[in-house]
Amino acid sequence: MDQQAYNYDKIAKAIEYIVANAKEQPTLTEVADEVSISQFHFQRLFSEWAGVSPKKFLQYITAGYLKDKIRESTNLSELAESAGLSSQSRVYDHFISIEGVTPQEYKSAGKGLVISYGFHETPFGECFIAATERGICAMAFVDQSTRDFQLIDLARRWHYATIRPDQQSTAAYVRRIFSPATGSLEKLPLLVQGTNFQLKVWEALLNIPQGAVTTYQQIAERIGHPKAVRAVGSAVGDNPVAYIIPCHRVIRKEGVLGEYRWGSLRKKALIGWEAAQQDEEYFAQGKAS
Structure with a gap:
């Protein structure tokens, strides 16, 4: 191992x-x-x-603490702005571009595209990542029992694409994602398949800074569909790019973390780790000032 x-x-x-x-x-x-x-x-x-x-x-993962964090995140735009670019560990949150495939590209299911994929270790377990020349199109946390499923799912979504293993090219993406302080500050591109509604939800998720959490209701209000909480939940669950599109930062309004597509335990690890990093940065900034 x-x-x-x-x-x-x-x-x-x-x-x-x-x-x-x-x-x-x-x-x-x-x-x-x-x-x-x-x-x-x-x-x-x-x-x-x-x-x-x-x-x-x-x-950091108790209901009381998380409810306080929800209250802080009533305005996602202000929250993202206040996070600024003061921290290298959060900097990549502000350098992500998300592109949805066109309706014609969706129908062609990846025809003409070459998708490279790889499996890599991260601070949160093994991940599967796939990318085209236009950007990352899939990412998921995996274990031995789910590795094959990710490849099957990728082939289903991008049926006519050429799919090939390429650990070297995908490793470069993984370094940029999990070691942002040492990586490039060029935009990290994402190429995803989704409806206009899903894209709006995923774009809203990108506005949640590291260390913050929000609720499905707040996301629904953010995208202008306050009554579409259930549809927002479905879009969050359909997120094709784990961690980068931070669906793990969406929790229940009671302060309960809830389920996670890649395991409720991993969600606890992600939320707690990010909160710890934020506190460490604020402490360091306080000592420096």
Whole structure:
């Protein structure tokens, strides 16, 4: 197993155990024992990944904390603007361009396109990513049981495209996505298949800064369809590009994280990690000022 995959596997199991036993507030030793590594190794592993202790991490995914974050996100435009470009870890949020295929291109199901794909390790487990010369057209978190499904689904969506493995070209995208501070500041292009309504929803998701959360109702209001909450939920669930189009930042109005296409546990990991990064940045900025 790749080191990054091994680390995330241990971290995911720890998060699952911490959440399940939140009332008992397990000690660091108990959590380390649960994931079968030493307390010292676990503490270092979790701190390097999240930047905070497991106990602090748990606070970021509680309903009370998340409800406060929802109240902060009543205006997505202002929220995105206030995030600015002050942080390198968030900078790629502001450098994404999303393009929808034309109706004719949708009918032709990718005819004439060459799609390269690869499987890569990330801080949140293995991902599948596929891209054309015009941009990323698919991304998903996977495990051994879902790898083949992603290829089948890609072939179904882009039936007449030439689909080929190319780890080298897709690795470059993965570096830009998960290590934005070391990557290019050129726009990260996305090429997606979707209805006009879906595109509006996905564009609205791109306005949610890292560390923030919003609700399905707020997204519906943002795109001018306040009564289309159920349709918004469907569009969020149909997001073809995981993580980059941050559908994981949409939660229930009660502060409950809810389900996630790539696993509710991974959603907890994503939300908690992003909140920890934001707090770390604000703390660092406060000390610098």
